[in-house]
Amino acid sequence: MARANAGTPLRDWLLVYAVLGGPVAWAVHLTLLYPLVHVACAWGSEMVLHAITISTSLVAAGTVAVGLRYLRHPPAEVPEVVGRRVRTMSYIGMVLGLLFLFVIWIEAIPSFIGDPCLLPGQIMEEPHIGRAYPLETALAARPA
Amino acid sequence: VATAEERLSRIWARPPGLGGWLAAVNHRAIGTRYVVTSLIFFLAGGIEALAMRVQLAQADLNVLSAEAYNQFFTMHGTTMMFLFVVPFLEGLGIYLVPLMIGARDMAFPRLNAFGYWVYLVAGVALHWSFIVGVAPHSGWFNYPPLTGPGFSPEINIDYWVTMITFLEVAALVAAVELIATVFLQRAPGMALHRIPLFVWSQLVTAFMIVHAMPPLVVASMMLGLDRIMGTHFFNAAAGGDPLLWQHLFWFFGHPDVYIMLLPALGIVSMIIPVTARRPIAGYKLLVISIVAIAFLSFGLWVHHMFAAGLPLMGMNFFAAASMMITIPSGIQIIAWIVTIWTGKVRRITVPFLFALGFIILFILGGITGIMVASVPFDWQVHDTFFVVAHFHYVLIGGVIFPIFAGLYFWFPKFSGRMLSERWGHVHFWLFLVGFNVTFFPMHILGFQGMPRRIYTYLPVHGWEPLNLLATIGAFLMALGVLVFLLNVYGSLMWGRKAPSNPWDADTLEWATESPPPNYNFSTIPVVTSLNPLWDASDPTAGSRGPADAWRDSMANPDQEIRETPASTVLDATPDHRMFLPFPTVWPLWTALALTSAFIGVMIDPIVFVLGGVITVPALVAWLWPRSTPEADRRIERSSQPALPAVPPYLSSYWVGVALLVLIELMAMGALLVGYFYLRAGTDEWPPPGIPRPDLLVPALGTLVLLGGTLAMRIARNAFNDGRVGPFRVLAPAAMLLALLYLGQNAATYAGVPYSWDTNAYASAVWTIAGYQSLHALALVAITAVVWLLERRGHIAGRRRPVVEAISLYWYFVAFSSLLVYATVYLSPYML
Numbered sequence: 001m002a003r004a005n006a007g008t009p010l011r012d013w014l015l016v017y018a019v020l021g022g023p024v025a026w027a028v029h030l031t032l033l034y035p036l037v038h039v040a041c042a043w044g045s046e047m048v049l050h051a052i053t054i055s056t057s058l059v060a061a062g063t064v065a066v067g068l069r070y071l072r073h074p075p076a077e078v079p080e081v082v083g084r085r086v087r088t089m090s091y092i093g094m095v096l097g098l099l100f101l102f103v104i105w106i107e108a109i110p111s112f113i114g115d116p117c118l119l120p121g122q123i124m125e126e127p128h129i130g131r132a133y134p135l136e137t138a139l140a141a142r143p144a
Numbered sequence: 145v146a147t148a149e150e151r152l153s154r155i156w157a158r159p160p161g162l163g164g165w166l167a168a169v170n171h172r173a174i175g176t177r178y179v180v181t182s183l184i185f186f187l188a189g190g191i192e193a194l195a196m197r198v199q200l201a202q203a204d205l206n207v208l209s210a211e212a213y214n215q216f217f218t219m220h221g222t223t224m225m226f227l228f229v230v231p232f233l234e235g236l237g238i239y240l241v242p243l244m245i246g247a248r249d250m251a252f253p254r255l256n257a258f259g260y261w262v263y264l265v266a267g268v269a270l271h272w273s274f275i276v277g278v279a280p281h282s283g284w285f286n287y288p289p290l291t292g293p294g295f296s297p298e299i300n301i302d303y304w305v306t307m308i309t310f311l312e313v314a315a316l317v318a319a320v321e322l323i324a325t326v327f328l329q330r331a332p333g334m335a336l337h338r339i340p341l342f343v344w345s346q347l348v349t350a351f352m353i354v355h356a357m358p359p360l361v362v363a364s365m366m367l368g369l370d371r372i373m374g375t376h377f378f379n380a381a382a383g384g385d386p387l388l389w390q391h392l393f394w395f396f397g398h399p400d401v402y403i404m405l406l407p408a409l410g411i412v413s414m415i416i417p418v419t420a421r422r423p424i425a426g427y428k429l430l431v432i433s434i435v436a437i438a439f440l441s442f443g444l445w446v447h448h449m450f451a452a453g454l455p456l457m458g459m460n461f462f463a464a465a466s467m468m469i470t471i472p473s474g475i476q477i478i479a480w481i482v483t484i485w486t487g488k489v490r491r492i493t494v495p496f497l498f499a500l501g502f503i504i505l506f507i508l509g510g511i512t513g514i515m516v517a518s519v520p521f522d523w524q525v526h527d528t529f530f531v532v533a534h535f536h537y538v539l540i541g542g543v544i545f546p547i548f549a550g551l552y553f554w555f556p557k558f559s560g561r562m563l564s565e566r567w568g569h570v571h572f573w574l575f576l577v578g579f580n581v582t583f584f585p586m587h588i589l590g591f592q593g594m595p596r597r598i599y600t601y602l603p604v605h606g607w608e609p610l611n612l613l614a615t616i617g618a619f620l621m622a623l624g625v626l627v628f629l630l631n632v633y634g635s636l637m638w639g640r641k642a643p644s645n646p647w648d649a650d651t652l653e654w655a656t657e658s659p660p661p662n663y664n665f666s667t668i669p670v671v672t673s674l675n676p677l678w679d680a681s682d683p684t685a686g687s688r689g690p691a692d693a694w695r696d697s698m699a700n701p702d703q704e705i706r707e708t709p710a711s712t713v714l715d716a717t718p719d720h721r722m723f724l725p726f727p728t729v730w731p732l733w734t735a736l737a738l739t740s741a742f743i744g745v746m747i748d749p750i751v752f753v754l755g756g757v758i759t760v761p762a763l764v765a766w767l768w769p770r771s772t773p774e775a776d777r778r779i780e781r782s783s784q785p786a787l788p789a790v791p792p793y794l795s796s797y798w799v800g801v802a803l804l805v806l807i808e809l810m811a812m813g814a815l816l817v818g819y820f821y822l823r824a825g826t827d828e829w830p831p832p833g834i835p836r837p838d839l840l841v842p843a844l845g846t847l848v849l850l851g852g853t854l855a856m857r858i859a860r861n862a863f864n865d866g867r868v869g870p871f872r873v874l875a876p877a878a879m880l881l882a883l884l885y886l887g888q889n890a891a892t893y894a895g896v897p898y899s900w901d902t903n904a905y906a907s908a909v910w911t912i913a914g915y916q917s918l919h920a921l922a923l924v925a926i927t928a929v930v931w932l933l934e935r936r937g938h939i940a941g942r943r944r945p946v947v948e949a950i951s952l953y954w955y956f957v958a959f960s961s962l963l964v965y966a967t968v969y970l971s972p973y974m975l
Contacts (some may be wrong), residue, residue, distance in 0.1 A: 012714060023439035030443045030461060037458045038824070081335050082715055088337035088428055089714075095432050103440070103468045110460035118456045 007076035008069055015070065015086060018093025021063035022100035029056040029104050033111065041117040049111040053104060060101040067094025148700040149666055155704055156248070156662035158727050167727035169253035170662060171242050174260050176558065178235020178318075181260075182228045185267055189223035190625060192216045194618055197582075201615035203603040213599035214281035215300075219274055221284030222304065225400065226311055227267045229543055230353075233407040234318040236550060237346040239558070241322060243653035243660060244340050246331025246669040246683075248708040249724050251324035251796045254731045254766060259317030261735035266311040269743060273303040280304035283597065285393055286367065288378035288386045293371045302746045305368040310742040312357045312364075319353035320803045322346050324796055329708060330716040331652065331683075332692065333671035338716075340651045340674075341424065344431055345410025348438045349403050354803060355442065356399040358810035363392035366818065366911070372749060375900050375907035377818065383831055383904035387452060388821050392814055394445035402441035404539065406434060408546035409476055412499045415553050416480050418649045419496040420487025423675050426479040433472035433479075440469045450522045459519050466517035473510055477503060493647070494568030498549035501576050505541025509534060512587070527597075530590025536583045548575070548628070555635070556642030560658045563639065567631040571624050578620025585610035585617075650675035655684050667699040668709055671716075690785070694718070697784035705779050709787055713794065720791045723779070723942060730766035737762045764929060773937035780941045795945035798952065805956040808919070812960050815915060816967050819908045829972055830905045834898050837909075837969045845888030846965045849920065852881030853958040856927070860951040863944075868934065871947065875931045878954070879924045885961070886924075889917045909968050916964045919957045926950055 032052045040046045070090035074083055146154070158168045168174070196216050199208040208216060242250055250256055273279045278300050282291045291301045326347045330339070339347075366377040367389065376382035378389050417424040424430065446454065446462035480503060489496070512534040516522045525531060548571070555563050594607050601607055645654035652669055653660075654677055669676065669683035670692065676683040687696045698707060698721075706724040711717055741755020769776070780789035823829045830836060855878040862870035893913055900910035930950055933939050939946055 019435075023435065027439060027442065030465065033461055034446070034458050035824075037455050040457075041455070081333060085335040085337050085715055088431075091428050092432050092435070095429070096436060099432070099436055099471065100439075103465065106468060107461050107464045109464065110457050114457040114460060116455065116457045119453065 008073045010075040010078055010082070010086065014066055015089040015093065018063045018066040018070070019089055019096060021066075021093070022060040022097035025056040025059035025063075026100040026104050026107075028059075029053065030107060033107065037116045040111070046111050046116060049108070049116075053108040053111070057101060057104055060097050060104060063093050063097035064101065067091065067097060149661070151701060152663045152666055152699075153661060155701065155706060158662075163729065164727065166732055167729045169249075169257045169725065169727050169731070171238050171250045171253065171256060172660065172662075172664075174253075174256045175235050175237075175239025177260050178231050178238060178263070179558075181264055181267070182232035182235060185223050185227040185271075186232070187625075188271060189220050189228055190622060192220040192223065194622055196220065197615040197618040199599060200601075200611050202612065203601050203605070203608050205600060208599060210599045211281065214597075215274065215279040217597055218280045218283055218304075219270070222270065222280065222308070224539075225284060225404075226308060227263075227270070229404045229539070229547075230315055230400070231263055231318075232547060233346075233349070233404065234315065234322070236411075236554075237322050237350075237407065238318060240554065240653055241325055241343055241346055242329070243557075243656065243664055244343050244651050245326065245329060245334060246652050246665060246671065247325065247329040248664045248668075249706070250321050251328055251722070252321055252800060254725055254728060255317055256321050258731035258735055258766075259314040259321070261732050262310060262317070262738065263314035265735060265739045266307045266314065266742075269739075270303060270307045270311075273300065278303065285397065286364075286389075287393075288367060288370070288389050289380070291367060291371075292378055292386075293374075294379075299746060302368070302371060305364045305371065306742045306745055309361050309364045309368065310739070312361045313738075315353055316357050316807055319350035319357075320800060320807075322350040323354070323803060324799045326350075327713050327799055328710045328794065328796055329722065330711055331669045331671050332695075332709070332711060332716060332718050334711075334716040336714055337428075338671055338674050341413035341427070341430055341434075342407070342410035342651075344434055345406045345413070348434050349406045352399050352403050352406070352438050352441065354806055355810055356396045356403065358807050359392045359814035360396035362811050362814040362818070363389055363396070366392075368745070369900075369907070369911065372745065373900060375911065376904040377822075377907055377911075379904065382902075383822060383826060384907070385822060385825050385904075387449075388818055390449050390452060391445070391821065392818065394448045395442070395814075398445040398448060399438075399441040401535075401538065402437055404543045406437060408502070408543045409434070411546040411550040411553070412480060412502055413476075414649075414651065415495045415499050415549055416483050417487070417675075418553075418647050419491075419493060419499075420483050420489055422483065422487040423650075423678075424479065425482040425486065426475070427674060429475050430479050433475040436472040437469060440465055440472070444469065444517075447517055447522070450519050451526045456519070463517050463519055467514060470510060470514060473506075477507065493552075494563070494565055494572060495549040495553035497569065497572045498545050498552065501572065502541060502545035502549065505537055505545060505579070509537030509539075509541050512537060525590050527595055528590035529586040529594045529596060532596055533583045533586035533590060536586070540579055540583070545575075548572075551628075553647070554653075555632070556646045557653055557658050557660070559636060559639075560642050561635045561639035562642050562646060563635045564631050567627055567634070571627040571631065574620055574624030574627060578617045578622075578624055581617025582614045582621060583617070585613050589614075645677065650678045652676055652683065668695050670695075692718075693785035694721075694787050697782065697786050700784075702784060703779055703782070710791065710796070718787055719793055721787045721789055721942075722796060723789070728766065730762060734759060734762040734766055760925070767929070769933070769938050769943075773940060776938070776943075777941055789942045791942075791945055795949065797943075797945045797949035801949040801952050805952060808956065808960070812915065812963065815908075815912055816963060819912060819967055820971075822904050822908055823971070823975065829975070831903050834902070834905060836972050838892070839969055839973075841888060842892060842965055842969050845885050845892070846961045848881050848888070849885040849961050850958050852878040852885070853954045855881065856951055856954045860947050863947045871934065872931070875927055879927050879931075882920050882924050882927075882957075886917055886920045889913055889920075912964055912968055916957075916960060919960060923953060923957050926953060 029052060033049055036048055040049050067090040070086055071094065074086055156170070158164045158170060158173065195208060196213065199205055199213060238250065238256060242248065278298065280300050280303055282296060282301060286301065286304055289295055326343055369375040370377055370379065376384040378384045378386045380386060413424055413430060443465040444462060446459060447466045450459055516525065516531065516534055552563055552568055589607055589610050592607060594601065594605070642658040644657055655669060656665055665684060667684050667686055671683060672681065673679050687693045698709065706726065707721045708724060709718045710720050710722045712719055737755060737759040741752045741759065744751025744755045855874045859871040859874035859878065893910065898906045900907050927950055930939060930946055
């Protein structure tokens, strides 16, 4: 209780992380996921895609935690205007973190159920999860 | 004895006559010019659209030839996207943002003027190509290989490539201006949670421009090099890839839709609460949705390429992101509806009417957006009139309606006159009905299979009735615009005079006269809430104690200086005075010198270099201080209570250079992505016949540049400690090392057994090396100018942070040299 009364020390860089961490984690997720489809196809495993999803999710979840922390235990002994600004930033950070966590997982769905080697016009003939893909398929999936 | 207002008015006035008009740098003058010029381009784009609609009204018409039709639809798209909407909204931001945040002008007024002249010249040049019959004719997206030298050897595409690249300079300049102004110049008390939503939308949009435009500049530069210098970025036969263009173009192109949309949403978020007589519902959620839309918009570009044959899984990532953007968009719509629902709308004003029209049409455009975000649906309607209907619902419904709303809302502030409400209603209904009659049938035409960009069709297709209907609708819209123009003219001539705050609105721009005086506010306002004019206290009242006595001094200046307070980024606590420059014609001359470079490139690449060379003295003349160091120190020592003259925390110099670095990082990133994209398309890299690059000499060159950066860092630290001696010695040493790096680059490429036109690999490495060399050259030039200024005593007092700012540029060039080394030299051994 005493700890809660003391409030979280005001660290603006942490609040900036809370606001931007979620969107940036999502941006990294998409930026890495898209080119690595070819790698997943070549390796015959989507683990590389899942690893990116999990690591960026952790970053986004961190922003939710920071936002929540500042909302529940705002910094003590700061001017009112600063207190309100901190509250706004932590709220924005928490909601943005949740939103982008959601988007990261929505985007990750294809990597759980799809086939990284599939091109337009081809049909997935069997459940592919865990199946290895030959290198020829990987090369065919490269952009012309 | 002159009153305080008269003194302020004299200080902030622009010189008389044509010379004074050309030299104007005030944000309201520049903002007005942007708005008026962009509206003229809007009329041009509208006439182009009408000509196309006449051609398509019936089957087999010959109003326009096939070639003319191609030019018309290319110029229509280019004009509306590049010359109307983005410049209009930036112009609106340039006019309104300083007023809304309680500042007297923007952070870099001369840069502002420069941006406008660049925009004007580029727009006129693009339309000149139309007049002489060689307008661009391959669509506003200019896909190669159609636009490459093989299929389009004529000058038409050169106009697009050079002028769009040039135009982006103006867009970037305005974005830098807006970011720096919002970061540094908010009125005391305007912390992050009290920033008006229009300002939020302009700030976020400016950041989007800074991230989205450089890839387009790089892409159009690559296309220009392919066409003029014979490189092969997009030539598949030599290892290039036309899809690279699509990736780079749409990485700009899709965010560009939201670059247009977000300020429009900001306009609506300002009008609705004023009409509903209550603060906006869900302010924080609206800020969240603005930020979320901005980020998500960068993750949608591949949905323009669903028919390009990309791997399905990759497309699904983008389909998911495309659908996710409906969440923040939906938040906005719900917030507006809640505000209206729970407010007290006493009168349906014309701005409110346009805002309501926007909400309905934006929802309709959004629904078709979700439809085309689905890969299978997109394949069915790709390149049909359904897509034309969809994006016009988004861009006219979502952007033009709010633009008209904003024009009616802020016209009294711009002109001091009220627009006629009656004619405003006529305008609205003509435009709304005309819009739906034009574009709704296009959904059906798309389902019926009518492709986009065809100049005619046969009667047998059965598309005539709906096309005729669309053409009738287009003329109704045009009639609506004509009514608007007559309304503007009549109001300027005979309209009712506008009071300071005709709408009883809540934000600071309404706290000053209509139109505002040259200095915007005599007493800098203090903000204590999100709706300062609805508070009990007057935000523009004089000081409340010794802590803000500087506000009284600033309202009653004893020196001939243009000053405005600068404040901290998060809490808007005033921490120093910003000294703003007086009018000058040098931004105009610099823009004209740069124009000669960009237009010259169509004649011969050497003219581009010559244009660049004459730009340098114009820039130096622009930046060189006119006052003596002694006069500067005198100005900084105010006899009245004043804020410090030297920034204690963040200077405008540093913010400006940081934004330049961000732009350059995005451009360098786009180039390197291009390199790796080309590399991914082949098994052998470098291609057969080209040896792998030497590692040792470029490594030594990079180390030399890093050494220069270290020298500059030591010089900066000494300078910040008040010792100028080390700076005077080490800065030239650092420049010498940068020149050595340049020499190494030149020697390396003089010795390679291939040229930029050998194949795509060669094109990529030559371009990356050339671009990095330009960085090093700019570094030397900037450092030399600062060194000279310091020797003459100008880098002191308020200009001390200049050294900190150029150090940042040194770090960037050092970092990019490492990136270049890793990409061009190391990666062929590793990937």
